[in-house]
Amino acid sequence: MPFVLLAVVLLAMALHVIGTSLHHQAAWHQTVATVTSVSPYSEKQENGLTTDGIDVAVTYVANDATMSWSGKGKIIGLYKASVGHKVEMYYNPADPSKLDTAAMKGWRGGLLLLAVTGGFIAFYIWFFWLCRRNAPPTLPMTPSSVGLASPSAKPSQPPRATFGRR
Numbered sequence: 001m002p003f004v005l006l007a008v009v010l011l012a013m014a015l016h017v018i019g020t021s022l023h024h025q026a027a028w029h030q031t032v033a034t035v036t037s038v039s040p041y042s043e044k045q046e047n048g049l050t051t052d053g054i055d056v057a058v059t060y061v062a063n064d065a066t067m068s069w070s071g072k073g074k075i076i077g078l079y080k081a082s083v084g085h086k087v088e089m090y091y092n093p094a095d096p097s098k099l100d101t102a103a104m105k106g107w108r109g110g111l112l113l114l115a116v117t118g119g120f121i122a123f124y125i126w127f128f129w130l131c132r133r134n135a136p137p138t139l140p141m142t143p144s145s146v147g148l149a150s151p152s153a154k155p156s157q158p159p160r161a162t163f164g165r166r
Contacts, residue, residue, distance in 0.1 A: 003124060010117040024100050029089040033060035033099070035078075035085040035166030037070070056081055058091065062096035069099055077101035 037057035044050050056078050057070035073079060076099045078087065092098040 003120075007117055007121050007124065010113060011121075014110045014114035014117055017113065021110060024090050027093075028100065029062070029093050030088060030090055031060045031062055033058040033069075033087050033089045035081045035083055035087065036068070038073075038081050038083055041072075054078070054081060058089075058099075060091070060099075062091045065096075067096050069092075071098060118128070158166065 031059050035056060037055075038155075039055045040052065042050050042052050054073040054075040055071065056076070057068065059066060059068045061067070069076070073081060076089065078101060081087070087101060090100045108121055
């Protein structure tokens with residue numbers, strides 16, 4: 001049962017990634033942003049691991065106005081960039097300060113997750129449900145031949161005790 005729950009969660013995640021990406025592509029507007037500043041950073045987490053990334057500043061045109069955004073590159077989907085680099089992005093027309101580059105790539109990851117999860121579910125159904133239905137019938141339990149012997153026959157060995165007791 002835990003595998004079924006895991007498959008359902010992965011399926012929900014895949015559908016969420018695909019749905020969000022398709023929504024951003026359909027409802028958000030596309031623009032080209034220019035990277036104006038890049039600086040590396042390293043932050044230490046509570047568990048002792050360090051995370052490396054880049055702080056990025058970009059400028060872009062949204063709703064006929066020049067906008068700028070700065071922050072951690074991973075927030076908008078930039079993991080590598082250099083000054084002057086041009087990046088296609090989507091922005092929310094209701095709030096042009098919200099950017100997304102993952103919308104163009106995210107549905108592929110969602111499809112991959114969907115394909116792997118679908119394959120797992122198909123294998124699970126085939127292995128545990130269809131194989132059980134097509135299994136050969138088991139023979140009915142018959143009484144052992146020891147109880148059917150004649151009263152004059154000698155038992156070959158006394159019955160053994162279980163768990164090492166005599």
